[in-house]
Amino acid sequence: MTTIRAAVLRTAxxxxxxxxxxxxxxxxxxxxxxxxxxxxxxxxxxxxxGDWPRPTPIAMGHEGAGVVDALGPGVxxxxxxxxxxxxxxxxxxxxxxxRADRPWACPDSPSFRHRMPDGATVLADEGGSAVLSYxxxxxxxxxxxxxxxxxxxxxxGVDPAVAAMIGCCVTTGVGAVLKTAQVPAGASVAVIxxxxxxxxCVMGAVLxxxxxxVAVDRVAAKLDVARTLGATDALLASDDRAAxxxxxRDLTDGGPDFVFEAxxxxxxxxxxIESLPLGGTAVLVGMTPVEARASFAVYPFVDGSRRILGSxxxxxxxxxxxxxxxxxxxxxxxxxxxxxxxxxxxxxxxAAFDRLRAGDARRQVVVFD
Ligand SMILES: NC(=O)c1ccc[n+]([C@@H]2O[C@H](COP(=O)([O-])OP(=O)(O)OC[C@H]3O[C@@H](n4cnc5c(N)ncnc54)[C@H](O)[C@@H]3O)[C@@H](O)[C@H]2O)c1
Ligand SMILES: [Zn+2]
Ligand SMILES: [Zn+2]
Numbered sequence: 432m433t434t435i436r437a438a439v440l441r442t443a444x445x446x447x448x449x450x451x452x453x454x455x456x457x458x459x460x461x462x463x464x465x466x467x468x469x470x471x472x473x474x475x476x477x478x479x480x481g482d483w484p485r486p487t488p489i490a491m492g493h494e495g496a497g498v499v500d501a502l503g504p505g506v507x508x509x510x511x512x513x514x515x516x517x518x519x520x521x522x523x524x525x526x527x528x529x530r531a532d533r534p535w536a537c538p539d540s541p542s543f544r545h546r547m548p549d550g551a552t553v554l555a556d557e558g559g560s561a562v563l564s565y566x567x568x569x570x571x572x573x574x575x576x577x578x579x580x581x582x583x584x585x586x587x588g589v590d591p592a593v594a595a596m597i598g599c600c601v602t603t604g605v606g607a608v609l610k611t612a613q614v615p616a617g618a619s620v621a622v623i624x625x626x627x628x629x630x631x632c633v634m635g636a637v638l639x640x641x642x643x644x645v646a647v648d649r650v651a652a653k654l655d656v657a658r659t660l661g662a663t664d665a666l667l668a669s670d671d672r673a674a675x676x677x678x679x680r681d682l683t684d685g686g687p688d689f690v691f692e693a694x695x696x697x698x699x700x701x702x703x704i705e706s707l708p709l710g711g712t713a714v715l716v717g718m719t720p721v722e723a724r725a726s727f728a729v730y731p732f733v734d735g736s737r738r739i740l741g742s743x744x745x746x747x748x749x750x751x752x753x754x755x756x757x758x759x760x761x762x763x764x765x766x767x768x769x770x771x772x773x774x775x776x777x778x779x780x781x782a783a784f785d786r787l788r789a790g791d792a793r794r795q796v797v798v799f800d
Contacts, residue, residue, distance in 0.1 A: 604631025606745015
């Protein structure tokens with residue numbers, strides 16, 4: 432048993448608390464990972480604010496990286512000291528999606544029960560009560576226990592903060608472009624919302640060889656970052672949706688071939704669909720509160736052979752994709768480090784959530800010594 436420090440959500444809508452918890456020893460098929468970095472993703476904020484109902488108490492965090500520091504019996508794929516990034520989705524392997532080689536669409540992942548695959552919990556609070564681990568990895572903690580399949584080896588030399596972001600926003604955004612949408616070279620792309628996920632869509636569009644990349648946000652500073660990543664044009668969104676649609680059309684000869692929505696608001700989902708040209712594709716990456724609905728005019732959508740794609744986790748197969756994204760980063764072709772806004776301590780998490788709510792932050796990363 433080890434004592435760790437973790438950010439725990441006890442009641443959605445109320446502040447998280449930093450607590451000392453006991454962490455069990457890794458059992459068969461499990462590894463203990465000492466966490467070095469955990470990104471603050473807007474999905475954590477959705478959970479914190481109660482947009483998505485989740486069981487509590489739960490150790491937060493799903494975008495983490497560190498080093499393997501204990502192995503349970505029978506673990507063969509990892510060695511002590513191996514740097515890893517953690518996957519927030521371990522596919523069940525037997526459902527219809529898994530059988531069709533679409534692990535990113537698995538609805539029955541044990542990760543979604545926030546426990547180990549056999550239902551066990553690995554954390555307990557000072558009173559001895561069980562604490563769940565968000566997505567079975569609970570990365571906003573100085574250490575965690577995860578199923579072997581959730582710990583993906585990352586090559587030496589990758590900054591743990593970068594590796595952490597490969598665990599969620601990079602894989603989500605780059606994968607949405609390269610895997611979900613399969614954007615061809617020369618296409619025009621717009622990205623609406625420039626947080627960690629949207630900026631990763633911009634990096635993906637650069638890798639795909641998109642000719643025009645229009646970055647859209649309501650915060651001007653985000654547009655500057657997008658330009659440094661390779662966006663060719665930047666558009667400050669206003670509340671006047673029609674004006675934004677017109678500006679997007681003007682910049683892209685009638686509308687972008689691909690529009691990525693990376694916020695998760697019905698209004699910007701509708702904006703993405705409205706701005707499509709004939710044959711264009713809207714890729715929905717942002718996640719709304721669970722009850723949200725959006726609408727669109729059906730006739731022109733069908734008549735113009737437009738498409739809407741949903742993209743979970745960038746269609747990731749983490750053991751294949753994480754090392755690829757890490758290699759692209761090491762080769763200088765995926766400047767993930769430019770997404771990092773600031774490195775913070777666990778005690779700053781609530782302030783980090785405030786900044787995220789205000790749209791003031793790129794990727795804030797919680798770091799542990
Ligand atoms: N599909 C997936 O698998 C997946 C994975 C990770 C995150 N997500 C979701 O992606 C979304 C984005 O995550 P993030 O961490 O990058 O968030 P973020 O809060 O860092 O970024 C959102 C950006 O949108 C901008 N924005 C907000 N409202 C706007 C508006 N009306 N018009 C223009 N810009 C606006 C903000 O200024 C900010 O730059 C969240 O909903 C998150 O839950 C989805
Ligand atoms: Zn995330
Ligand atoms: Zn499955």
